[in-house]
Amino acid sequence: MRYTLKLNGTFNLEDTRNFEAYLQGFLSRNYLGFVDRDMTKVCYVDEETGSKNITDKIPTHSLIYIDVPDRENAFNELLEIIDEIGVPLGSVLQNEEVTIPVGTLSQIEVNYTFDTAKNIKKKVDKLEDKLECDYLDELCVVSHSYIFGKEVRYFLYVVDVDISLPIIEAFLENQKEITNMDIKTSRSGYGIAHRYFSVLRRRYKVENIKLWESVKDIYQGASEEDIDALLKEYPNIPGSLIDLLKIIDGTWDTNHEKGLVNLPVFTTVEAEIPLNLLSAKQMIINKELAKKPIINRIANMGVEFDKFISNDLENIHVLPLAYSEPEYDSCELYIDFHPSNEGDYGQIIVYSQDDNSYCTASKSLDEFLLDMLNNDFYDMFQKITKNEKFDVDDSEEEYDDLEEAAESIFWEFAKTTYKDIKEFNKDLKKYMKSMEEAITIAELKEIVLEEREIIIAYEAWIEEVSQLKENEVLELEDGETLLEEEKEDGLWQVTILARLKSEAKKGFALGELMMKAHNQMANKELFDYVHFEGFDYLGQETEVKGLVERAEGLPVFEVNLGS
Incomplete structure (x- = not known):
């Protein structure tokens, strides 16, 4: 079955090709067909279409043709994928029989002028990269x-206008080189909650498909009646919580029409425990019940709390948001409507049994959801996977996440050494774009290895053994040494083992692993073999002289290089 995706927005041919590649990755992983790249068209306001850019015009939309298997639920699966990717307001998916709006991203158009046209492309790229990556x-x-000329039309497609707009305005107003700033918005009607759940669903499909399959046909959104009842109890409830409850009305042993739903949707960096969302009814039922343990813990048990939380126990006003399941240490998440003078109305507070304390996790629910997205849900999925409740067979554990993620990476190793992961991720993203491929910063932040330490093996040419770094040794047979007469053109061809350690306690993100592998090779000669072609798991190494000596060993991965 052929579908046409009308991708609304200012996508030129290069941008459209990048989107195609990204979409094709999702389709391939879900065995859901392919994009017919020969048919893609970029369209302009006067209805001109074609497979080439028109340099003096801005596109209005693109047409992408997708061939999907003729099987049950294939169309719904395709809709779900497009929702998880996120496309601009006004986009539609259609065939001869149906036309479905699929746009969830809002558009922000910023028009501004630079003081000079000199080097303007470089200045625009630097300014906008900083805004998007750092803010x-x-x-x-x-x-x-x-x-x-000196004028720039800048189009951003964002998940939430209300959160994004103040950030964009504050950033651009501080840029002395630009003037005549004008901002227009087109709201999709969707916000941070919708994006949060879409990405959460996507991550579950990768990290714990068994758990997701157990709830995907059961969960439902809250009724208008339940939302109205909740608003009567909490008139100032954040809009993002209402939006989230309308998508999924509770996951804390919550009764839905078709059955019980238990699904972690939050965690906190403070407690590091998966947390399940309460339903609208559960929030109301637990309104008064939630106060008693807070008062008892602080007044009678000496539980500590930070300066942002009020010590006025008689006037506690909290909304119980999420609780941990019994399999974990007790952890509770609240929205606080009576903070201290130093706190924020609507702040998120967390109780952790392990730390025996209450602390503030975020200034608001919106900030909390965004922080979870920015940090790839912290280690929530790793915690879930390790929980015996979900019946994960450790004997089958491989390194599929790493190997599958690496298959989509295009990169060329060079002599540059990186110290800043943000700079590396930006360069990797740009290189992918130059190869008409696409990757997001979020994907580069995804944890692909739970281990904090690993060994990589790679081939290179060296002139002196002193080129080895402190964390490297040569792979040699017992008693073998490098002899001068074995050099070719003054170089030895060798296999090098390097021990890498992640800076994050939850393990290696894809971007960090790529950067650390790149830095190991930066002072070696690779000749034409500079193109990354993936990682292969070689096994566990328990003893390598000068590198490893531990009974449990370290996993070893070969870095494949091609010309």
Whole structure:
């Protein structure tokens, strides 16, 4: 079955090709067909279409043709994938029989002028990269700029206008080189909660498909009646919570029409325990019940609390948001409507049995959801997987996440050494784009290895053994040494083992692993073999002289290089 995706927005041909590649990755992973790249068209306001860019015009939309298997639920699966990717307001998916709106991203158009046209492309790229990577992060899904002399038209497609707009305005107003700033918005009607759940669902399909399959046909959104009842109890409830409950009305042993739903949807960096969302009814039922343990713990048990939480126990006013399941240490998440003078109305507070304390996790629910997205849900999925409740067979544990993620990476190793992961991720993203492939910063932040320490093996040419770094040794047979006469053109061809350690306690993110592997090779000669072709798991190494000596061993991965 052939479908046409009308991708609304200012996507030129290069941007459209990047989107195609990203979409094809999702389709392939779900065995859901392919994009017919020969048919893709970029369209302009006067209805001109074609497979080439028109440099003096801004596109209005693109047409992408998708061939999907003729099987039950294939169309719904395709809709779900497009929702998880995120496309701009006004986009539609259609065939001869149906036309379905699929746009969930809002558009923010910023028009501004630079003081000079000199080096303007470089200045625009630097300014907008900083805004998107350092300030907006997961709020901005995609963006494009068009330059006409000194004037710039900058289009950002964001998950939530209300959160993004103040950030964009504050950032650009501080840029002395630009003037005549004008901002327009087109709201999709969707916000941070919708994006949060879409990405959460996508991550479950990768990290714990068995658990997701157990609830995907059961969960439902809250009724208008239940939402109205909740608003009577909490008139100032955040809009993002209402939006989230309308999507999924509770996951804490919650009764839905078709059965019980138990599904962690939050965690906190403070407690590191998966947390399940209460339903609207459960929030109301637990309104008064939630106060008693808080008062008892603080007044009678000496539980500590930070300066942002009020010590006025008689006037506690909290909304119970999420609780841990019995399999974990007790952990509770609340929205606080009576903070201290130093706190924020609507702040998120967390109780952790392990730390025996209450502390503030975020200034608001919106900030909390965004923080979870920006940090790839912290280690929530690793905690879930380790819980015996979900019946994960450790004997089958492989390194599929790493190997599958690496298959989609295009990269060329060079002599540059990186110290900043953000700079590396930006360069990797740009290189992928130059190869007409796409990857997001969020994907580069995904944890692909739970281990904090591993060994990588790679081939290179060296002139002196002193080129080895402190964390490297040569792979040699017992008693073998390098002899001068074995050099070719003054170089030895060798296999090098390097011990890498992640900076994060939850393990290696894809971007960090790629950067650390790149830095190991930066001072070696690779000749034409500079193109990354994936990681292969070689097994566990328990003893390598000068590198490893531990009974449990370390996993070893070969870095495959091609010309």
